[in-house]
Amino acid sequence: MAIEVRDGVAVVDGVPRVLVTADYPYYRDDPAVWADRLRAVRDGLGIEVLTCYLPWRHHQPEAGTAPDFTGLTHPARDVTGFLALCHELGLRVVAKPGPFIHAEVNYGGLPDWVCPDADPAFEALLDASGAPSRWADAAAPEGRPLPAPLAPAFLARATEWLSAVGKEVLAGAEAVIALQIANEGVYTSGALPLTAYDYSPSGVAFYRDRLRSWYGTPQAYNAVHGTSHGDWADLEPPTPASGPLAKADWGRCHAEYLAEVYRVWTQATGSGLPVLVNLNPPTVPELDDWLARVRPELWGEICYGFTNWMGVVSADRDAHARYVIAAKRVPGPNLEENWGFSELYDPAYVDGATSFHQSLLALAAGATGFNVYTGVATSGWAPELDAAHAGPYPDCPPIDAEGRATGKAPVVRALADFFSVHGAEFLECEPVRRDAFGLYLPYAGIAALSEGAEGPGCGRPLRAFHERMRARGLDYGLVELESVTARELAAYRSVTVPGGPFMHRRVQELLAAYARAGGLVLVDGPVPALDERLAPCGLITPAAPPPDAGESLVLYGDADAFLRSHPARDVHYLVVLVQSGNEGPIGLRTPYGTVEVVAAQGGGAVLRLAGGQVDDLAIRGINAYLDCAVEAGVRLNGARTGASGPGDLTRINGRLV
Template identity: 85%
Template sequence: MVIEVRDGVAVVDGVPRVLVTADYPYYRDDPAVWADRLRAVRDELGIEVITCYLPWRHHQPEAGTAPDFTGLTHPARNVTGFLELCRELGLGVVAKPGPFIHAEVNYGGLPDWVCPDADPAIEPLLDSAGTPSRWADATAPAGRALPAPLGPVFLARATQWLSAVGKEVLAGAEAVVALQIANEGIYTSGALPLTAYDYSPSGLAFFRDRLRSWYGTTQAYNAVHGTAYAGWADVAPSGVGLLAQADWGRFHAEYLAEVYRVWARAVGSELPVFVNLNPPTVPELDDWLARVRPELWGGISYGFTNWMGVVSADRDAHARYVIAAKRAPGPNLEENWGFSELYDPAYIDGATSFHQSLLALAAGASGFNVYTGVAASGWGPELDAGHEGPYPDSAPIDADGAATGKAPVVRALADYFAAHGAEFLECVPVRRDAFGLYLPYAGIAALSGALSDSLSGSPAGPAGPQCGRALRAFHERMRVRGLDYGLVDLESVSAEELAAYRTVTVPGGPFMHRRVQELLAAYAAAGGRVLVDGPVPTLDERLAPCALIAPADPPADAGEGLVLYGEADAYLRSHPTRDVHHLVVLVRTGNEGPVGVRTPYGTAEVVAAEGGGAVLRLAGGELGDLVVRGLNAYLDCAVEASVRLNGVRVGAPGPGDLIRIR
């Protein structure tokens, strides 16, 4: 198995595929059962690609000793043997060597000897107040200081670890098809405020180096910012003024990109590299938008995770999840399929994870991960002192290796996308409107507190340029109308990409890059509509006069939404050259009765469980393959899953799921 990644899509042995994977934390289990559990993933779940973290603290617990990858010091450290088992069973592997992994492992998987508290030579990560950022767990409830990623001592040690993985584990492992670097940002910190990091000496040195590359000289910087700095060392981080705040947001984007690049290079592998960003929180939406700029990452591919709530019941969680899925092409690399005790009891039933996995794909993801596919037990407190087995509590394959009630649901999705994944990706989402991200406003809003909305999403806080609040309001308007939408970065989108939409909504404010204004003006001249949420910009990025945008009125609501009745969300993808469509219907918690959905062939009526949903293939005027979830034990909901199209009904024989594939 050979995987390439093209525009966020996994191309497996030359064929684009929806990347369906399952995580197995080998380091938490008895090596004697590894082969059995891997067979269960392959045979019961129908999944051909495993993901697994390689915890640094597990393989190299002591400073000054070489990492153990062969089980010399403990059988569960024999990751080379684990990967060979995967090869023998025909399974590919996405290896995830961190160096920070979270995964409910002590100190996020970092060895204790890289903690600044233990070694004063290691520079700590600092927040805006100069306080070290700390990671709390059962072994250190008050938290342990985290190392600054670009600090020279830690960077050298992290590079040694990643290089050892590359040379001693990956170089001879035929099963490994891709890598994932870091976890949810750097230290599960992708959604933290811009004031949370990095104010360490190494971080500020990188910030000032970026300023030098952007402005050239301090004199040029002073001319734009109205300051009188004598040298770069005098420039304060996250300073006062709109442009200084925008600079700090831009620094965060380049800082994250630099850490990703440095760590990926350290592995020394030619394999494709993913990252997995955690979705934004509601209060820190602008912080996340300012920091997460996949356009800067070069050959590193975007991916994201779940862990934000039950999207079928929580509109905030829904918005955060959809925005994460739309930010850039790439797979969902951690969907919660197993943790009901640690996160939310709704995950005890597979309907919740089924709904969210389909939402990710419908909103724009190119794959999903079952996290974790297998429950494990048998680790020591040196690895995880805070949790008891099994980990997780309700996985599709339990800690004894038996398939649970979730297994057929995973298998149905895996089989559907094995049969139709390439076609699904060829089909074009039906989206006529887009939101244009102008990310300098995200940095400004994050630092000025402009996005201080409550969880209800109502506007609050000081006035000023912002991006997140406008995006959230746009998302809610589109969801109420039942319409899908595109999400584009105005500083990198092409004229051809923008031309695919009838409208683009942009956040308003005092300035906007001249080239962005020129792009929007040309789009409008060609017939597109530019809608501005707020003041129309009259200055360029250097605050020189520039007023090229003529905002249009929004188009009348023509009743284009897909959902005709019932409480649900629907997404349609249509093939550009063939009469083939894929329809995803996601039933919200609280819905009772059928859901009517507009299709190219008339109304389809879908009966599915609360919090469940359906994926349907439509071709030549008829209903083809489908998967419909009719059960949700958590909500005590059991219906006869069915679909009716043009008078023809396909249904389950009784309360339960409906699965028809080939």
């Protein structure tokens, strides 16, 4: 199996596919059961690609010893044997060597000996107040300071670890087809405020180096900012009292900081495999912070991916918005969807309907794959690996701690089989989207460091736009204005942009040309009158919003719906996400007329429509958490396909299963 990633899509042996994976934390299980659990994932869930973290603290607990990848010091450290077993069983692996992994592992998977408290040679990561950024867990409830990622001592040891993984694990592992670097930013910190880091000496040095590269000389900086600095060493990170351009610079610095950490850690592995990351979605209060920091356009060959861990989207509007924005930022797979944790996160996850709904929402909104995290319950790890949890971990996955399939297994299997058959065609189909929101990320940096809601921002208008589109039952696109092309922009009827005092001249020129060609530029706020250097520039003439022409896909019922249509064939995919409070069937507008879907509250459906008929499908009809059981079914033009009693409905290759 040869894999590459093109525009966020996994291309396997030359064929694009929806990347369906399941996580198995081998390090939490007895090696004697590895083979049995791997077969359960392959045969019971229908999944042939695994993901697994490689915890640094597990494989190299002592600073003075080499990492153990063969089980010499403990059988559960035999990751080379684990990967060989995966290959023998026909499974492929996305390996995740951190160096920070979270995964409910002590100190996020870092070895204790890189903690600045243990060795002052490791510079601590600092926040805006000068306090160390800490990682709290059961092993250290008060929190231990995290090492600054770009400081020399930690960078040297982290790159040694990653280099060892590359040479001793990846080089001989035929099963490994891709890598994931880091976890949810650097230290599960992708969604934190811009003031959370990095104010350490190495972080401030990086900021000053970025300013030097952007402006050239302190004098050029002063001319734009209205300051009088004589040397780059005089510049400190901005505060809420700083000018707007200084705040925008700090946001841009965060984006380049994340890109630099990803770059150096990726290079350290020495691997030519595709590399992905798994950003955590934004929180609502820190939406601007996330937008300023997360700029995949800067990452080169490193591919975007994201995680869940934010709430039940069928019942929580904030969680829904965060999830959709993360999925739309750029194409890439959902690399951690909660399929197993109800006690640790939310009791709604006890039933597979919640994860079914969210996995489909991610794919409908723009994701190119989903992950079952975790596919298998494990038990038997030592306290030095995880002091917080006694098995099983997690509590309600598709495969339990004895290797038996649970009620979630057929739910996973239905999605895995559907996208195994139709994934390439699903990706070929184009989302029906007529309107877009344009991200102007300098405003995100300004808003992230400003106190109160006054002044320009990107998160507030984006969230308002998202809610307007959802209320109208319409899908939308998300474009980044400093990198989008005229051709990409021309695909949309309208683009809504955040308003404010300035906007890059090149962006204004792009939007003006788009308007001259018939596109509608809508401005949420003041129309910019200056360019990025605050010189006069007012090229945007805002248009009136397009009228609401009754385009909603949802005709009745409480649900979200997304439609994709093939550019050359009479084929469409309809994804229906039922809200937790819905009662009764969902009526949907389609190219073939009204389709009526019956699915469980908090559940959902994916339908393939072809030749005027409903073809293959997967519908969740049960949500035990909400005490809901319906006869899952679909009706088009009087013809109904449905379950024979309360339950799910799956049809693959024309055959009900």
